Amino acid sequence: MKAIGIDLGTTNSVISRYDGERSSAAVLTNGEGETLTPSVVAVRVRDGKESTLVGRTAVNFAGRQPQDTVVSVKRLMGRDYEDPAVIEARERVAYPIVPGGGEDPRAHVVLAGTRYRPAEVSGLILQKLKQDASRVLGEDVTHAVITVPAYFHDAQRAATRDAGRQAGLTVKKIIDEPTAAAVAFGLDAGAERRRVLVYDLGGGTFDISILNMAKGASRHGMFQVLDFHGDSWLGGDDFDLAITARIIDWVRERHGVDPFGDRQFRYLAKAAAESAKRQLSQVEEADIIIPAAFRPEGGGALVDVEMTITRDEFEEMARELVDRTMRLVEEALGRQKLSREDITDVLLVGGSTLIPLVYRTVESYFGTAKVRRDVNPMECVALGAGILAGTLQGVECPACGRSNEESAASCESCGASLADAAPVDAPVIYEVTGMALGIGAAQGEQRDVFVPIIPRGTPYPLAEPRSRSFSTTDGRMIRVPVYEGDDPVASRNKEQGVIEFELPHDIGVNSRVDVTFNYDADRIVTVLISVPGRDLALQTTLRTDSPRAASPKKAGKGGEGGDAEAREQLRRTVSTAQHFLDTYGEFVSEQQAAGLRRDIEQARHALRVGDTGECRLMIELLWAHLLGSGTASALLLAERATDGASPQLARQISAAVADVRRTHRTGQPEQTAEQTRALRALVEPVLRQRYAENPERDPEGTGILQSR
Incomplete structure (x- = not known):
């Protein structure tokens, strides 16, 4: 090997x-x-x-x-x-x-x-x-x-x-x-x-990491990552583009033509800008010469670029970019409650740290003695x-000391867990999650809440899995969308997958459900959904490298067919929601009704705007109301079950509905709940069979989780 x-x-x-x-x-x-x-x-x-x-x-x-x-x-x-x-x-x-x-x-x-x-x-x-x-x-x-x-x-x-x-x-x-x-x-x-800050300014990205470095059992040392921060669009490319913009302005001013729309010119200008940037790290000025760089539309003489840029001019253009990096450095220190004095070493990494303005700024902030430039x-x-x-040749069992394959979960010799096992003779690295891992759930009237299960900054691989308990709504199909991110709104984070789990008929609705996450050294998430006290569980490994369908919440404006389909589906859902309020409003609490009216108004706005992703999101939110409102939801399902049912079944459903209405109007909440359960037991098998035969008739969002 x-x-x-x-x-x-x-x-x-x-x-x-x-x-x-x-x-x-x-x-x-x-x-x-x-x-x-x-x-x-x-x-x-x-x-x-x-x-x-x-x-x-x-x-x-x-x-x-x-x-x-x-x-x-x-x-x-x-x-x-x-x-x-x-x-x-x-x-x-x-x-x-x-x-x-x-x-x-x-x-x-x-x-x-x-x-x-x-x-x-x-x-x-x-x-x-x-x-x-x-x-x-x-x-x-x-x-x-x-x-x-x-x-x-x-x-x-x-x-x-x-x-x-x-x-x-x-x-x-x-x-x-x-x-x-x-x-x-x-x-x-x-x-x-040592406590080290890595300032990594590469060609396209900017990274900051704060680590503890120490001598350990390995001759290569131990590295504990405390936090990291950065910007996915800040790097050498941005310095090049600043010079490129100056070249474009020069052509506009000197020749009265605009070359910005010419892709080939932009490429040549950026290449020349990168060369000038490198020169300006060594000398005080650089010549930019691009022969036959641009031919104006409609003909005309070829435009040659012959200009000079000084280091002072370049540093004036680049200063805001460098200042952005230092603001991110201060944010990273602040998140760990550290000051610049707490850092013993600053490591300059990436070709863009060779720019004099960059390393002078870092040295000015931390002190020249702390900034190390002894490695290219x-x-x-x-x-x-x-x-x-x-050096990664395996891991050592913490119990018996035997060397095992890196991919092993337990020791071949004694069976002990290798979750915390150290590499054999390799640098010992303790990494942390850069973003939280959790699920999308509902809390009160909010239907798109991100609930972290593994918080940001958690060391991994996990010594033991992390769990959260949830209760379910009245639907039996539980939908668990898994996200990675830090935004409190779930759908604004990165979706890692969706797990669907159906409660068997012998388990009551509104049951407690546990969601458990594990996170291994290769950053693969294993999700376990279980019902406490029952031999019932679903375990899934989320493989984010496999193709996945577009998330309704993440989809943007698609093709015309997708837009039209989403809008039509939302129109039908809005009509159903309004009918639900008008017909069963007496069975809905004032707070629930206000939330539904608010979402109906937002859905109508989405129809006017016409964004596919927003339309699909509102469909899901409205159905969460329609299927999560207790007695009112049972009455809506009964109405749908009656439509197309046999005369005998329709009479049975009507009688059960009448019982629910009677106990509710006479102020008997316990009897109303009992009659509602009886009504659901009657209509759910009917709808399940109907939707199995005609899946397109199944309403969206037939199950959500609700955080306890």
């Missing part, structure tokens, strides 16, 4: 391998003799034949056909087409970004007319890195540790793991970039314990990944 470390970057990627004899890692060169491989993929069509270009050759080709060249694909990994980051990317890049086909909501890219998942594009980059490493090492590389930004959510990590599989690699571990950098820096000689900031992430790739 030959393993390497890979820094799969937004702009450039780096590979490294671990030398066990020297107990250190070294960066490997690629097929072009360089240590940095551009994270760029292009498809060239020549004489009807397609060829795939990766790395430097793709960069060289991009100036001719930017629309067939994918850059910064890392931004799209694991994201849906309607994700705000993808929407912003569509405005910035020259290549097409499209939704997946069928029910796949994920973003795809188009190269030479063919649709690719971002994981497939990243897989091509990883495949080249694997081939280059195999050539240098003289044997086939089979395993890898791959780094990702600390704030990557589970779907993005799963997409990265999928990219590794596409490249023919066994991914030993997905590790956060700042943590990998900390492993590469290590401890100062003689130091016992472009290589340290890969070096840390290489150390992990070479």
Whole structure:
């Protein structure tokens, strides 16, 4: 088994391998003799034949056909087409970004007319890195540790793991970039314990991690992640775009034409801007020359760009970006109740920390003595990944000391749990969840509340699962949507999957249900839904790397057919809800009625706006009212069951309804509840059979959870 470390970057990627004899890692060169491989993929069509270009050759080709060249694909990994980051990317890049086909909501890219998942594009980059490493090492590389930004959510990590599989690699571990950098820096000689802040400003992303580093049983030390923070759209690209905007303004002022809409010009201008940015880290001014850069629409002379930019001008443009990074640093410290004095070391990571304004600002804030620049900031992430790739050889049982496979859940020798087992001779890393994991539920009149089960900042893998208890509404079909995020509104977070669970007939409605989460070292969520005291449970592992249907809450404005269908369904639901209030209002509390009237008004607004996602959300919320209002809901279901029933059954239902109305009007709540249960027992089998035969007649949202 030959393993390497890979820094799969937004702009450039780096590979490294671990030398066990020297107990250190070294960066490997690629097929072009360089240590940095551009994270760029292009498809060239020549004489009807397609060829795939990766790395430097793709960069060289991009100036001719930017629309067939994918850059910064890392931004799209694991994201849906309607994700705000993808929407912003569509405005910035020259290549097409499209939704997946069928029910796949994920973003795809188009190269030479063919649709690719971002994981497939990243897989091509990883495949080249694997081939280059195999050539240098003289044997086939089979395993890898791959780094990702600390704030990557589970779907993005799963997409990265999928990219590794596409490249023919066994991914030993997905590790956060700042943590990998900390492993590469290590401890100062003689130091016992340090509190470290990693300032990682790469080509496309900005990461901050705060860690405790200490000597431990492993010679490589122990690393405890306390917190991380960042911005998925803040990095070297933004500095390049600031210079690009200056180039565009120069053309407008000097030649009276606007080149912004020309994709090829924008690509050439950005490449020239990146080159100027690098020069300005070494010299006081840089010349920007782009021959034959732009031809105005309708003809006219070619426009050449010949301009000069000084370091002072560049720093004026970049100052707000750098200030943004420091505001995020202060937020990260504040979340841990730390001051700058509590930090012993600041590690500068990422190529953008070579910009003088950046490292001067960091040094001014923390003090020059604390800021460490003794490891190449472009290589340290890969070096840390290489150390992990070479030292992760298994885990040691805490009970008997035996070495076990990394994937083992219990010791082969004594059967003890390996949840807290330390790696054998590898750096000991304690990671934490970057966002909360929980479910969408209802609380009072609020129908879209996020209930965390594993809070943000929880160390993982979990020593034991985490549970919450819920009660159900009157429906038997329980719907449990699982989310990752920190927003109190569930549907604004990242949906990880939906689990549906039907209560058997011998278990009463309004029963208690326990929802239990477990979270392993590979960040895979296992959900267990159970009924206390009963041998009844449903366990599901959520695999976020598999295709999933678009969430009704997350869907944006789809095609015309989807819009029309959602609006028509919402119109019918609004009509049903209004009928429900008019007919059964006496059985609904004043508070419930007010909430329903409010949601009806919001649903009518959604119809006027015409947004598909909002329409589907309102359908679900209205049905939550209609099916979760006790006696009134039972009467509505009885009405639906009577429609189309046989004369004999219709008479039985009518008699049961009359009993409910009589006991309610005579002020007998206990008898009303008993008669309501009898009514439900009569109509539920009828509706269940009818909806089984005609699923399209089943109302949406026939079961929700309600937090206790």
